[in-house]
Each structure stands twice: as structure tokens, then as C-alpha cells.
Amino acid sequence: MKIVVIGGSGLIGKKLVNNLRQRGHQVVAASPSSGINTLTGEGLADALAGAAVVIDVANSPSWEDKAVLEFFQTSGRNLLAAEAVAGVGHHIALSVVGTDRLLASGYFRAKMAQENLIKASPVPYTIVRATQFFEFVGGIAQSATDGQSVRLPPALMQPIVSDDVAAALAEIAVEQPLNGTIELAGPEPIRMDELVRQYLSANRDARKVITDVRARYFGTEVNDQSLTPGHNPRLGPTRFEDWLSRTQAHHP
Numbered sequence: 001m002k003i004v005v006i007g008g009s010g011l012i013g014k015k016l017v018n019n020l021r022q023r024g025h026q027v028v029a030a031s032p033s034s035g036i037n038t039l040t041g042e043g044l045a046d047a048l049a050g051a052a053v054v055i056d057v058a059n060s061p062s063w064e065d066k067a068v069l070e071f072f073q074t075s076g077r078n079l080l081a082a083e084a085v086a087g088v089g090h091h092i093a094l095s096v097v098g099t100d101r102l103l104a105s106g107y108f109r110a111k112m113a114q115e116n117l118i119k120a121s122p123v124p125y126t127i128v129r130a131t132q133f134f135e136f137v138g139g140i141a142q143s144a145t146d147g148q149s150v151r152l153p154p155a156l157m158q159p160i161v162s163d164d165v166a167a168a169l170a171e172i173a174v175e176q177p178l179n180g181t182i183e184l185a186g187p188e189p190i191r192m193d194e195l196v197r198q199y200l201s202a203n204r205d206a207r208k209v210i211t212d213v214r215a216r217y218f219g220t221e222v223n224d225q226s227l228t229p230g231h232n233p234r235l236g237p238t239r240f241e242d243w244l245s246r247t248q249a250h251h252p
């Protein structure tokens with residue numbers, strides 16, 4: 001089967017492309033660095049010719065409110081229009097668990113706009129909302145750092161490793177389009193302050209996490225429901241603790 005991965009050079013994209021190739025699919029890894037750009041339309045029609053499935057795991061280079069909205073709207077419109085012309089049978093997009101609960105954030109308003117374009121398009125689709133990636137925990141710490149303090153709320157999360165996200169997307173690629181949304185999460189819930197504490201400690205990072213119920217997550221208030229999945233998420237098997245010790249083994 002010919003599958004196009006939009007954002008094929010990114011964190012998830014690279015792993016997804018490898019995974020799909022191992023399963024014997026013909027895969028196009030599409031990104032501006034390979035001459036395929038969903039903002040300008042460059043290379044898009046050629047890349048999509050004969051494709052059965054498109055998996056969109058691209059991300060905006062800027063997370064500034066206006067820029068990120070512009071990215072997901074323009075990219076989504078161009079991509080879905082080109083897919084309709086090419087007769088693509090399944091559009092799969094990676095979004096974020098809780099997107100509809102986090103609309104105080106410009107990033108999530110942009111992800112919501114991306115999802116709405118997909119739902120309004122005639123192309124059959126599956127929206128896959130994943131929780132935060134383990135690889136993103138360092139970014140959460142960074143965003144909340146002031147000097148040697150990292151101030152974070154104790155909100156529940158259920159993060160997942162990028163390899164498990166890529167593996168789930170590769171399976172969904174051969175399933176029927178749901179014309180709906182599924183959630184993807186890691187195997188266990190953990191509080192944000194504790195997650196970052198474990199991460200910093202494993203990396204021998206001297207910063208201290210201060211638990212503060214009023215601290216925000218990228219500028220947005222969060223509670224135990226904001227970032228956690230509903231009743232029936234697909235679960236990735238990898239535990240945060242095991243990932244931490246594995247990544248530590250590579251970087252002693």
C-alpha cells in the first residue's frame with residue numbers, strides 16, 4: 001500500500017516511516033526538507049498520486065498564537081484538497097488528548113481548527129488524539145523554569161513514548177477509517193509535578209520542582225481531567241520509568 005507521511009522527518013514521522021517500511025508498505029516521507037510543503041503546495045500532488053492513506057504528523061515551526069493557527073489551517077486546507085483530487089481513501093491526523101478542553105491556548109485552538117477541517121472534508125478520516133510524549137517532558141520543564149525552580153501543577157497526565165505512538169499509527173493505517181476520533185495514551189497515570197521531578201532527577205538536573213495548584217501548563221489552567229484520556233484509550237505499553245532508565249543507559 002502507498003502511504004504518505006506528512007512531517008516524515010519529525011520525531012514521530014521518522015519512526016512512523018521506518019515502522020511502515022518494515023511492514024512492507026511503499027512510504028513517502030514528506031516534508032519541506034524533501035521538497036513537499038503543505039503550506040505552499042510544492043510537491044504535494046506528485047507525492048499523493050496513487051496514495052491509499054495519508055498520515056499527517058506535521059507540526060508548526062512556530063507556536064505563537066497567530067502563526068500556529070495559520071499553519072494548521074493552511075496546511076490542512078491544502079492537504080485535504082489535494083487528497084480529494086488524488087482519491088486518497090483514509091486521512092489520519094495526530095492531535096492531542098483534551099484539545100477541546102484547552103482552548104484557552106492558541107496551540108490547541110489551532111489543533112481544533114485542524115480537526116474541524118478534517119471533519120468537514122469529504123475524505124474518510126481517523127483523528128488520533130495522543131497524550132504528551134515522554135520526549136516532551138523536558139520541554140514542559142523548560143516552559144515552567146524560573147532560575148532553579150520549576151513551578152508546576154499536580155494535574156494528572158498519562159504520557160506515552162513516541163515509539164508507541166508511531167506503532168499505533170502504523171496499525172491504524174491498515175484499519176478502516178473511523179470517521180471519528182480515538183485516544184492514545186501511555187500505560188499509567190502520573191501527576192505533572194512528579195513526572196518532571198522524576199525526569200530531572202534521572203538527568204541529574206539540579207532544578208527543583210515546586211508543586212503549585214495555580215501554576216499553569218503553557219499558560220493554561222489544567223485539572224485532572226484536562227490532559228487525561230476518556231474511558232477507552234488505546235494504550236502504549238512502555239512505562240515512563242523504563243524509558244527513563246533506558247535513555248539514561250545511553251547517556252551515562
Ligand SMILES: NC(=O)c1ccc[n+]([C@@H]2O[C@H](COP(=O)([O-])OP(=O)(O)OC[C@H]3O[C@@H](n4cnc5c(N)ncnc54)[C@H](OP(=O)(O)O)[C@@H]3O)[C@@H](O)[C@H]2O)c1
Nearest residue numbers: 007009010011012031032033037038039058059132133136
Ligand atoms: N509533543 C507532544 O507531546 C504531542 C502530543 C500529542 C500530539 N502531538 C502532535 O504530534 C504531531 C507531531 O509532533 P512531532 O513532535 O513529531 O513534530 P516535529 O518533530 O516538530 O516534526 C514536525 C514535522 O513537520 C514537518 N513540517 C513543518 N512544516 C511543514 C510544511 N510546511 N509542510 C510539510 N511538513 C512540514 C517538519 O518537516 P522539516 O523537518 O522539513 O521541517 C517535520 O517533519 C504534532 O501535530 C503535534 O501536535 C504532540
